[in-house]
Amino acid sequence: MRKAIKLFLRLALAAGFLSAVADRFGFWPDNVSAWGNWESFLQYTATINPWFPSSAIPALAIIATCAEIIFAIFLIIGFKTKLFANLSGLLLLIFALSMSFSIGIKPVFDYSVFIASAGAFALGAMKEKFWEVG
Numbered sequence: 001m002r003k004a005i006k007l008f009l010r011l012a013l014a015a016g017f018l019s020a021v022a023d024r025f026g027f028w029p030d031n032v033s034a035w036g037n038w039e040s041f042l043q044y045t046a047t048i049n050p051w052f053p054s055s056a057i058p059a060l061a062i063i064a065t066c067a068e069i070i071f072a073i074f075l076i077i078g079f080k081t082k083l084f085a086n087l088s089g090l091l092l093l094i095f096a097l098s099m100s101f102s103i104g105i106k107p108v109f110d111y112s113v114f115i116a117s118a119g120a121f122a123l124g125a126m127k128e129k130f131w132e133v134g
Helices: 002-024 038-048 054-077 081-103 105-110 113-125
Strands: none
Touching: 002 038, 002 054, 002 081, 002 113, 038 054, 038 081, 054 081, 081 105, 081 113, 105 113
């Protein structure tokens, strides 16, 4: 059962990252989209990171997007699962804290960002290997 849970955590985290990336590139329909396009995502990035200068927002958005894509791919294939699970947990925790301090705690709970972060850290703590390449 633990192996199945580990696989489920890997795939669920990866799907969450890829869904968010797909949204910011307009791949989700408007009626379910959070951002719907890159410009709206940049505005949201600026909103939850008001302590960064506006000139840094595009780079921050690109870094977050690239990290989500890379983390998702490596979680799907099971490459260095512990490392990428812990990096995912850290990325999600930073996102949760940024949201908390900029727009309030309720959206963090509504979108289960702390839960996703905790799940990623739990995945990183699981020792058994299951359908992993490295």
